[in-house]
Amino acid sequence: MQTGRAVGIAIAVFVALVLTVCGCLCAGGLLLDESSSDPFAEEPWRTPDDWAGPTMGPLIPEEPNGQPTTVAPAPTKQPITRPTSGPAPVTVVYEVTGTGTADIAYFDAESDLMHVDDAKLPWRATIRTNGKSRVMVEATWPDIDYHGPLDCTVTVTDAGRPVVDKGRGYWRTTCAAG
The missing domain is CATH 2.60.40 (Immunoglobulin-like)
Structure with a gap:
């Protein structure tokens, strides 16, 4: 009977140790996650410039002011087939x-x-x-x-x-x- 009781105590001690270790690891993981300074883990689309807060304009566009916006066309450079100075030999x-x-x-x-x-x-x-x-x-x-x-x-x-x-x-x- 003593061996059965010793086995029961050994199992109880083992379970207690396993629960203690697992509890410490879980609690430690939560503590480490709370103090993590890595913003990319939760919000990978943010850059260090965004940490101070958003800098973009409103999500809903403002009312148009009635004047169309004009964008100048990008200049296209034509290739030069003869230099502007010198004889071009x-x-x-x-x-x-x-x-x-x-x-x-x-x-x-x-x-x-x-x-x-x-x-x-x-x-x-x-x-x-x-x-x-x-x-x-x-x-x-x-x-x-x-x-x-x-x-x-x-x-x-x-x-x-x-x-x-x-x-x-x-x-x-x-x-x-x-």
Whole structure:
């Protein structure tokens, strides 16, 4: 009988220890959660700038004042095919070939980077410039679908022999001469 009583006491002590440990862990977890300074756990859309309070306007728009708001159109820069100063002794021909359309970036005669989105292929541009230091064309497929090879060619002609750089890629290709 003594062994049965000892087993019962051992089980009671074990259960008490388990409940004590679990209770401490649960209470500790609640205390840790209360003192947590991580705002992203509860409101992941807030940034540190929002902690002081919202800074946006009212959720319901105000009454219109009768005057339409006009937004000036964004200026679009046209590529410069001949520099504004100097003799422009260098002719550059950019070419991109493939099927469909591609996003193209290239340097114009003033060394400004130009972007042509969804350019129909084959694509070609000719400029006259003062030097070969900023001559580059890059073409990228506008989506991740396989379109086949994408080829580029840069031909630079000045007083000497023409310089030609060719490239081929299957997602992006770049050609430069300099």
